[in-house]
Amino acid sequence: MSLAPAAPLRPARVLRYAAAIFVCVLFTVPLLVTLNTAFKTPAELTQVLSLPSEPTLENFRIAVAEVGPAVLNSLMITIPSVVLSVLIxxxxxxPLSMMDPKKGRWIYFLLLSGMFVPFQIVQIPVFFVTRAIGVYNTIPGLWLVHVAYGVPICTFFMRNFFATVPRSIYEAAQVDGCGPAGYFFKILMPASFTGIAALAIVQSRSVWNDLLFAMTLTASDDVMPVTAKLNGFVGAIQVQHGPLMASAILTVLPMLLAFLLFQKAFVRGLLGGSSK
Structure with a gap:
């Protein structure tokens, strides 16, 4: 049986493949260089693209000792901040998804206005406010800041997701004697699990990668998150490249694990519940 001849490659398809390969290389090379550098000795750091002749785990030992407690701090900051942001x-x-769009428009825009305030504008006022109320250099202080910035984007995302849920479900719940609170917690939230999972991953990445508030609102190692701790490997004169690369790998692992666990829910949630 003869095989059918392959279709000729068109220039447009070749360009798409070339662009896809270029993007993959663009994102993969820094990761490979980071992994390669993490196993090198200080004497081999100048040879960026060469493989380590004598791979060592010393950089990872330093990373665990220096960054390990900071990873726990980041988890203690990220998890409550994300839970509160998504819930609020x-x-x-x-209620915004249930209201008439014309009546709830201004309330909706008022909440969304918080998304357009840059962190740098409120950096100094937030510093003085946290000191005044006694939450400076504390994990609850970082909760307050991340929740305040997370609620607008969470409201925007969940309002659009709730709008895809048929109104007939709410009417049927009312007939069965379910009130607004019962409908929200027993029906709407479980039905929106994919959207909540996608939003939680996006918000977790934002809180986990924060450096500005981490540097502004913390002053001791007991509270400092991992992003601020990584900054400690970069000195005014010398940069500890090996421990820095090893610490970066350890820092990525929690977010990577969370994405792998909720990958399907994340993709379905970004599609706006179309697969429900």
Missing amino acids: GAMAAY
């Missing part, structure tokens, strides 16, 4: 944002989005 969902509770704010629920």
